[in-house]
Amino acid sequence: MKTQIKKVLILGSSLLMLSLLTGCDFTDYKTRIQRENDINNPTGNKKSCLRVGKVYEDMYPYTIQYIEGEIDPDDAWDKIAANNELNLKLSLYAKEGLFTEELVGHDGDKPLYRYNLTDEGRKYVDWWGGTNFCFGRVVVEKIIDVDNQLKGMRMVTFTYHLENVPNWIKNKDIYSLYPNYSEIEPAVTGSRPALGSHYYNIKSDGRLKLIRAESGNYLL
Incomplete structure (x- = not known):
């Protein structure tokens, strides 16, 4: 019994250490990515900017x-x-x-x-x-995939919808001028959740450093 308790304690300690090394709960990317988007977009009105x-x-x-x-x-x-x-x-x-x-x-x-x-x-x-005119706040819905195939990097893919979407971005005459608009169109129209990705460098101590977020991009 004591041996089993000891194993449980060791396992718990290992999971806690993993959590600390990655900078957050390893499984809770949804919370982390939401926080990162809100840090990048503190006004809630700058998910994307149209040039x-x-x-x-x-x-x-x-x-x-x-x-x-x-x-x-x-x-x-x-x-x-x-x-x-x-x-x-x-x-x-x-x-x-x-x-x-x-x-x-x-x-x-x-x-x-x-x-x-x-x-x-x-x-x-x-x-x-x-x-530039900017708009929108990312609201993370679901984590789709965690990909470690790139050496020293991690890509987390998720679905999201947008808050604070003004009417002017729904004008086809305007958005058709931006070739990359199709990437955010589902979130703008609300027709379905959009796909987003966050990219991280994996540091030598195992922690993750965000290098690219969904919020704060410019459509030229």
């Missing part, structure tokens, strides 16, 4: 411009294409109430519009690399 363009805070009010020339389809950073897309995004977000839009003149026969953030737009704006 508008390279218009910085001190550039507002911003008047659009037109760039003449032909678009190079082989250049992913073509300035003419980027400018055309910026003008389109400003117009679409204005229709959703995130910008004011004022006709201030013409460039030849092309209208020149001036844009400024509205109070509604300021609720969502983020200035990383220009103007």
